[in-house]
Amino acid sequence: MIKAGVLSDTHLCQPDKNYLRNCIKAFSDCEVIFHAGDLTDLSVLEPFANKKVYAVSGNMCNFETWKTLPEKRLVELEGITIGLTHGAGSRTNIEDRVFEAFPDADCIIFGHTHLPVCYNYGPVLLVNPGSFQAVSRWGGPGTYAILTIDNNSVRGKIHQL
Numbered sequence: 047m048i049k050a051g052v053l054s055d056t057h058l059c060q061p062d063k064n065y066l067r068n069c070i071k072a073f074s075d076c077e078v079i080f081h082a083g084d085l086t087d088l089s090v091l092e093p094f095a096n097k098k099v100y101a102v103s104g105n106m107c108n109f110e111t112w113k114t115l116p117e118k119r120l121v122e123l124e125g126i127t128i129g130l131t132h133g134a135g136s137r138t139n140i141e142d143r144v145f146e147a148f149p150d151a152d153c154i155i156f157g158h159t160h161l162p163v164c165y166n167y168g169p170v171l172l173v174n175p176g177s178f179q180a181v182s183r184w185g186g187p188g189t190y191a192i193l194t195i196d197n198n199s200v201r202g203k204i205h206q207l
Contacts, residue, residue: 047196048123049075054082054132054157055177057106060089065179068207069093072190078123080193082157082175083132085111104132104157118147125198126152133158133174141172153193153200162189162204173202180207 051073058065070093073079079094083104088111091099103115118131129148133140137159144156145167153171162176176189188207193200 047194048078050078050080050123050193050195051076052080052082052155052173052175052191052193052202053178054155054175055084055104055160056081056090056179057084057086057177058090058179059087059108061092065090066093068178068188072205072207073097076192080121080128080130080155082130082155083107083115084157085115087111088114100128100130102130102132105134120148120151124195126195126200128152128200129154131156137161141167144172145170153202155191162191164191164202164204171200171202175204178207 079097079099081101083102084106086106087108100121101115103112121128129151133156144154148154155173160177163174173191175191178188178190180188189204191202191204193202
């Protein structure tokens with residue numbers, strides 16, 4: 047069994063004490079981390095130095111981060127194919143666009159909208175962890191997701207900080 051932490055839209059130039067505390071609280075028992083973009087700076091990944099990290103760039107990332115990380119990636123864990131992207135454009139049809147980007151994925155992780163979602167659309171688990179730093183324009187709490195991968199299946203759940 048693999049337990050994976052999922053976060054997005056941290057929008058930080060560097061990790062601060064609150065971010066570090068929240069990373070420990072949310073992801074201490076996760077061995078894998080997915081960051082769905084808008085890290086802003088690569089230093090945001092430093093708290094996960096002892097974990098396997100998969101990350102993508104987002105529209106708010108600085109040049110170094112944008113140059114270092116891909117816009118999307120496909121990962122296989124325990125027989126589960128996971129598509130990871132930040133997403134872009136209007137939130138009204140973002141789910142259609144991420145499905146088009148990963149037509150054969152078992153799970154698709156995206157960000158950009160700051161609105162957490164976690165549900166199955168047919169056989170595909172669709173996950174947007176929301177904004178980890180609570181930068182939602184609606185003032186919502188910081189949110190993240192935890193994925194559990196085992197027996198060729200994946201389950202997810204949204205959590206609040």
